[in-house]
Amino acid sequence: xxxxxxxxxxxxxAAIGNLVEWFDWYAYSVLAIYFADQFFPSSSGSGVxxxxxxxxxxxxxxxxxxxxxxxxxxLADRHGRKMALTFTMSLMGGGSxxxxxxxxxxxxxxxxxxxxxxxxxxxxxxxxxxxxxxxxFLVESAPPDRRGLFSSFFHxxxxxxxxxxxxxxxxxxxxxxxxxxxxxxxxxxxxxxASAALVGLWIxxxxxxxxxxAEEIRAGRARKPAMFEFVRHYxxxxxxxxxxxxxxxxxxxxxxxxxxxxxxLTVGYDEARSVTIAVISLVFFTALQPLFGMLSDRxxxxxxxxxxxxxxxxxxxxxxNGITTSFVSLLFVQCVGLxxxxxxxxxxxxxxxxxxxxxxxxxxxxxxYAVVVAAFGGTGPYVATWLHGxxxxxxxxxxxxxxxxxxxxxYMTLRETHRAPLPA
Numbered sequence: 495x496x497x498x499x500x501x502x503x504x505x506x507x508a509a510i511g512n513l514v515e516w517f518d519w520y521a522y523s524v525l526a527i528y529f530a531d532q533f534f535p536s537s538s539g540s541g542v543x544x545x546x547x548x549x550x551x552x553x554x555x556x557x558x559x560x561x562x563x564x565x566x567x568x569l570a571d572r573h574g575r576k577m578a579l580t581f582t583m584s585l586m587g588g589g590s591x592x593x594x595x596x597x598x599x600x601x602x603x604x605x606x607x608x609x610x611x612x613x614x615x616x617x618x619x620x621x622x623x624x625x626x627x628x629x630x631f632l633v634e635s636a637p638p639d640r641r642g643l644f645s646s647f648f649h650x651x652x653x654x655x656x657x658x659x660x661x662x663x664x665x666x667x668x669x670x671x672x673x674x675x676x677x678x679x680x681x682x683x684x685x686x687x688a689s690a691a692l693v694g695l696w697i698x699x700x701x702x703x704x705x706x707x708a709e710e711i712r713a714g715r716a717r718k719p720a721m722f723e724f725v726r727h728y729x730x731x732x733x734x735x736x737x738x739x740x741x742x743x744x745x746x747x748x749x750x751x752x753x754x755x756x757x758x759l760t761v762g763y764d765e766a767r768s769v770t771i772a773v774i775s776l777v778f779f780t781a782l783q784p785l786f787g788m789l790s791d792r793x794x795x796x797x798x799x800x801x802x803x804x805x806x807x808x809x810x811x812x813x814x815n816g817i818t819t820s821f822v823s824l825l826f827v828q829c830v831g832l833x834x835x836x837x838x839x840x841x842x843x844x845x846x847x848x849x850x851x852x853x854x855x856x857x858x859x860x861x862x863y864a865v866v867v868a869a870f871g872g873t874g875p876y877v878a879t880w881l882h883g884x885x886x887x888x889x890x891x892x893x894x895x896x897x898x899x900x901x902x903x904x905y906m907t908l909r910e911t912h913r914a915p916l917p918a
Contacts, residue, residue, distance in 0.1 A: 506697055508579070508632045508701075514587070515624050515694075516659075519655075521663070521687055522555075528680040533596075533607045533610050554618070556867070556872035557868050560864040562582075562620060563859075563862075564721070566581060566623020566626060569581060570631075571856045572718045576631075581623070585620035587688050590691065593613045594681045626856045629645070630852075633843055634847070634916070641912070642790035647784070648843050666680075705852055706852070719853050719854050734849060734904055736863075737903070738901060739870075741838075742838045746871060748874050750776065751875070752878065756817075759882050760817065762819065774829075782832075782836040784840070786798065795844065795845050798838070798841055806895065810898065813830060848914070852918075
């Protein structure tokens with residue numbers, strides 16, 4: 495097989511598997527409104543109580559991600575990226591199948607929400623490990639002068655997975671009646687996700703291993719890395735991963751997911767138009783990933799990170815304050831924010847992978863990254879809603895700007911790595 499064909503297969507193994515991962519993960523949040531009352535019946539007669547129960551289970555999945563980052567990252571370091579990637583794919587597909595086939599509360603009582611919780615715990619473990627193992631795999635598969643480009647495919651595939659989940663749900667909601675969607679229609683995307691996971695597994699099993707020391711470790715000819723070896727031997731890099739992630743973890747979930755809801759809360763923006771804007775801006779965001787990844791291979795990672803952090807440090811307050819009920823207004827704010835965010839997302843895998851040697855690269859990326867995402871990304875929408883309820887909505891923009899300043903300070907400590915070889 496030619497070198498070009500081999501690299502294309504490596505990209506497909508990471509990207510298609512990651513697409514399925516994020517399709518399955520995002521499908522839950524899109525479909526929760528349809529299945530919530532089947533697992534969390536409300537005695538109050540209000541659907542809000544049921545939805546809150548379903549969303550609480552969604553939030554629990556976030557807090558499994560640090561454990562997934564640590565355990566699957568360690569698995570990738572000890573047994574190879576390929577094994578870790580097939581493991582995360584199996585977990586995500588199994589979680590989706592469990593949700594698709596889960597009996598309702600009316601059928602088995604409290605065991606129904608327990609099964610739903612178990613499925614989300616498994617999927618949270620998978621998502622936490624996916625970033626670590628896929629990031630290491632993508633960057634190690636890339637030619638030395640294309641690591642930024644290869645890195646960008648993580649978010650290309652993740653965004654396409656999100657769009658696919660949203661598109662399939664919209665199609666089903668159009669074709670099926672409201673009653674049918676609530677009865678069984680919501681199960682279809684989870685069945686599709688579980689089936690797609692089998693395709694992802696087949697593709698990933700055909701990939702080439704990129705962690706050359708893994709075979710030596712498995713055979714006992716090399717010492718396997720300890721669970722927290724990355725902290726003991728590379729404390730500075732571990733802290734840098736945390737600082738690198740603070741602002742983007744928060745900003746990604748605000749700009750890519752929550753901004754339409756924020757506009758509805760603050761200026762009463764029309765819900766139907768906000769969904770259209772979300773789809774347009776997500777397509778725009780996806781298209782920027784490979785372009786910015788290639789740009790970082792030419793000019794370096796650090797300038798891209800500085801543009802991202804400086805942009806949000808000084809621009810968050812005027813951008814969020816500039817949202818009005820105009821279609822163009824929200825579209826402009828969302829696209830400008832996502833363009834700045836793409837300066838980070840397109841190269842995140844490369845930036846972190848270039849900090850650690852292969853021996854601890856998976857766990858070194860996975861654990862600190864997942865901890866920060868759970869702490870800042872998972873709580874961002876709740877902080878915004880809480881401040882709005884307290885009558886202090888304007889403070890949320892300053893909160894984002896403060897987080898951007900923390901990451902900016904971290905980026906200033908990084909050395910440029912785009913032309914350097916990966917650490918041995």
